Amino acid sequence: MTHSGERSPRSSIAGWLRTQGFLLLASAIGLLALLSPLLTPLVQQDDADTTAHSGDAPVLFAIITICTLLATMLVVADDQAGVGRAKTVALLGVLVAIDATLRIVPSFLGASPIFLLIMLVGCVFGASLGFQMGTLTLLLSAIVTGGVGPWLPFQMLAAGWVGMTAGWLPSVRNERLRIGMLAVFGAFWGLAFGFVMNLWFWPFAAPSTPSEVGLYWSPGLSFGETIGRYVRFYGVTSLGFDLFRSAGNVVLMLVLGGPILRLLTRYRSRFTWQPWEDDVAAPSGTATPGR
Numbered sequence: 001m002t003h004s005g006e007r008s009p010r011s012s013i014a015g016w017l018r019t020q021g022f023l024l025l026a027s028a029i030g031l032l033a034l035l036s037p038l039l040t041p042l043v044q045q046d047d048a049d050t051t052a053h054s055g056d057a058p059v060l061f062a063i064i065t066i067c068t069l070l071a072t073m074l075v076v077a078d079d080q081a082g083v084g085r086a087k088t089v090a091l092l093g094v095l096v097a098i099d100a101t102l103r104i105v106p107s108f109l110g111a112s113p114i115f116l117l118i119m120l121v122g123c124v125f126g127a128s129l130g131f132q133m134g135t136l137t138l139l140l141s142a143i144v145t146g147g148v149g150p151w152l153p154f155q156m157l158a159a160g161w162v163g164m165t166a167g168w169l170p171s172v173r174n175e176r177l178r179i180g181m182l183a184v185f186g187a188f189w190g191l192a193f194g195f196v197m198n199l200w201f202w203p204f205a206a207p208s209t210p211s212e213v214g215l216y217w218s219p220g221l222s223f224g225e226t227i228g229r230y231v232r233f234y235g236v237t238s239l240g241f242d243l244f245r246s247a248g249n250v251v252l253m254l255v256l257g258g259p260i261l262r263l264l265t266r267y268r269s270r271f272t273w274q275p276w277e278d279d280v281a282a283p284s285g286t287a288t289p290g291r
Helices: 009-039 057-077 084-102 114-125 127-145 152-166 175-200 210-215 223-237 239-270 276-281
Strands: none
Touching (some): 009 057, 009 127, 009 152, 009 175, 084 114, 114 127, 114 175, 114 239, 127 152, 152 175, 175 239, 210 223, 223 239
């Protein structure tokens, strides 16, 4: 038997599965939409900005947004005490607004400050909140900057993956080691974000000169040839910019990551919020400290 305001392990597992289910559903559908053109024999290759995902982008946008918002609602609904998680969602809203505003800051050759908070929120509050931080930040920033287009759902998805995978990083007590780990993680995603994002338009783009044929996809290519062409395309078109994004993530994490990490950790401890993973791991009948 559990005390009032205390969740049983079974309800904790159910809540965790419901939230993760929505996020995994959005991720799976988004990944399928991203890769499906490569499996289609008939793809119009002309102006990628106007033809790429012109039909499925609105549907994918709706799915990702709805799944993210439902996951956010479940975070609050499954908090029987009604305080800790609600305050965490309020903090998420504030951080999303701050991070979206940072997108107005001019980027330097691909470097952007918006990934810092996404990574830190995922690291401190877990994969679920990290995913929500990423998707909602890109959604709000697109509205603020007018960057709404068929690329937006894929930007939201990729940013959500940044926050989600940050929540999978091992918990390290030593702050310097943790910041170093996050800096390496940021360097990786500085490159991986661009690598993922190019996929949204690459199958629809056509070479402008005969010498560029080896950089673009065409129906009938084998798996190995497709990978080879995409790697060459990425190296020629995006790698230079993504290196600046990667370096920017490292610098921002090393300079600002420590104070922000301590602030978020203190907030998390003050309101005794624990991810479902921690609750499930606790022995049966043991109350979470502070509840």
